[in-house]
Amino acid sequence: MTSFCRRLPHPVFLGPSVALLLMAATGCSSGDASASVTVPSPSPEAAAYCRALHKELPDTVAGLERSDPRPGSDLTAGWGDGAIVLRCGVPRPAKMDDAQSKAAEADGVNWMLEQREDDGPRFTTTLRKAYVEVTLSEAYAHDATPLAAFAPAVKKTVPNSL
Numbered sequence: 001m002t003s004f005c006r007r008l009p010h011p012v013f014l015g016p017s018v019a020l021l022l023m024a025a026t027g028c029s030s031g032d033a034s035a036s037v038t039v040p041s042p043s044p045e046a047a048a049y050c051r052a053l054h055k056e057l058p059d060t061v062a063g064l065e066r067s068d069p070r071p072g073s074d075l076t077a078g079w080g081d082g083a084i085v086l087r088c089g090v091p092r093p094a095k096m097d098d099a100q101s102k103a104a105e106a107d108g109v110n111w112m113l114e115q116r117e118d119d120g121p122r123f124t125t126t127l128r129k130a131y132v133e134v135t136l137s138e139a140y141a142h143d144a145t146p147l148a149a150f151a152p153a154v155k156k157t158v159p160n161s162l
Helices: 016-026 044-056 145-157
Strands: 076-079 084-090 102-106 109-115 121-125 131-136
Touching: 044 084, 044 131, 044 145, 102 145, 109 145, 131 145
Parallel strands: none
Antiparallel strands: 076 084, 084 131, 102 109, 109 121, 121 131
């Protein structure tokens, strides 16, 4: 079985249960998320996709109620007072240029993983016309449920870039 935090050359499908076990086994760590976030400044095209995504996001994720961060924006959303934060229209991460970057697929959406020092993991969609970023607090760092919860809305509103 491949470790989730090991550098992978290609995206790998991880079902929610497998991803949970793999992440727990690797000991990925994180800190607390903040209830305020920086609002992205995407292109008009990406902002339109993000507004559509905002309308489709679930009310609950991983058992947490929606509680959007400050300042309020159609480009950001949150659940559990900052435990899970989504930002849409973020810049393309430089790590996407690294062929050895860590990746996963959840329900048809590809995500690149960045394990941040002293903070929770950050996942960013790949192969989409707008980049969607999801950060998880330590409490949810070993749970793949949020990525699967966002997949239907991302697939519906943010087209593939291929």
